[in-house]
Amino acid sequence: MLEDLTPYIQKSSYNTGDYWPALLESSSYQNKIYGFPRDIGVEALYYNKDLLDKAGVAYPTDKWTWDDLKAALQKLSVVEANGRVKQYGLAMEGGKWSLWLNQNKASMLDDMRNPSKCTLTEPAALDAIKFFAGLMNDKLAMRDADLSQAGGDAAVFQSGQAAMIIQNSSRVSAFNTAGLKYDVAPVPIPANGQRAASAGGAAWVMSAKSDNKDAAWTFLSWLQSADGGEKLYTLSGEIFPALKTVAQSDAFLKSGSPPANRQAFLTEAENAKVGRFGYFPDWDEMGGSIIDSGLQKVWAGEQTADEAVPAICTQVDAFLKDKGYPKQ
Known part of the structure; x- marks a missing residue:
């Protein structure tokens, strides 16, 4: 089972507004957030x-x-x-x-x-x-x-x-x-x-049976921070980041490697929408x-x-x- 991250988000004032449109909905259920997408699969x-x-x-x-x-x-x-x-x-x-x-x-x-x-x-x-x-x-x-x-x-x-x-x-x-x-x-x-x-991506989650949920949240929120894991993964060239501030930064736009027109991914991400897949259990x-x-x-x-x-x-x-x- 997955831990509901909503209370941790509210307690720490974690900024969910930095995610691309509709992206967090892919890891949410009944208005509760259960995961943080590491990336967004825009084409x-x-x-x-x-x-x-x-x-x-x-x-x-x-x-x-x-x-x-x-x-x-x-x-x-x-x-x-x-x-x-x-x-x-x-x-x-x-x-x-x-x-x-x-x-x-x-x-x-x-x-x-x-x-x-x-x-x-x-x-x-x-x-x-x-x-x-x-x-x-x-x-x-x-x-x-x-x-x-x-x-x-x-x-x-x-x-x-x-x-x-x-x-x-x-x-x-x-x-x-x-x-x-x-x-x-x-x-x-x-x-x-x-x-x-597409408003979907691979997400980090926390087990509901974790022995140390506070430490898990600290690590998870670092992984999904603009100066933490998101930036490191972006600099490695592995992802198009889930966080807008990272995608708009030099870490992605001025990586020094092709493609030259990296802005194309941002153009698509700005228009991410619900609709490419269903948001229900079946x-x-x-x-x-x-x-x-x-x-x-x-x-x-x-x-x-x-x-x-x-x-x-x-x-x-x-x-x-x-x-x-x-x-x-």
């Missing part, structure tokens, strides 16, 4: 400068839309006469699909905290799913299964098999070690859409076994969104009803 668009230069594609900016992204991918993807793809424009893990959904102002459920029904059949949601699936069907982006077999997005980006990837800051250290010529930009959004970064089971499992058929090109999504929603609605949602 950026990584791009290989050499491959973009070769294809005559301008480097992406924070003004790019989905249309701009697709136009760039059409120039970057190299398909041989036999249909084999020599180089993909984009590689993105299928599990990140909800980024497109939330950017298009859509949602999986009518309430991500206490849902009553699936909303993936709504037009904005279907359009987002079709956009991602269309990139794969048109051979502009790698299929999720192919990406996994190729060793993941870091492997295909480093080998030049993909000119762009969408990923969080966890790839920075590896790409710098490999000496890649790359940079990052905010993820393109649809016209009239919104930025919708989310992992429902999200994994029904939603993600059903959408794999779309990412694989075995079904269209119009074929797969209504069946997914039927299963989700039955699951929610069986589990007694919405909770009173």
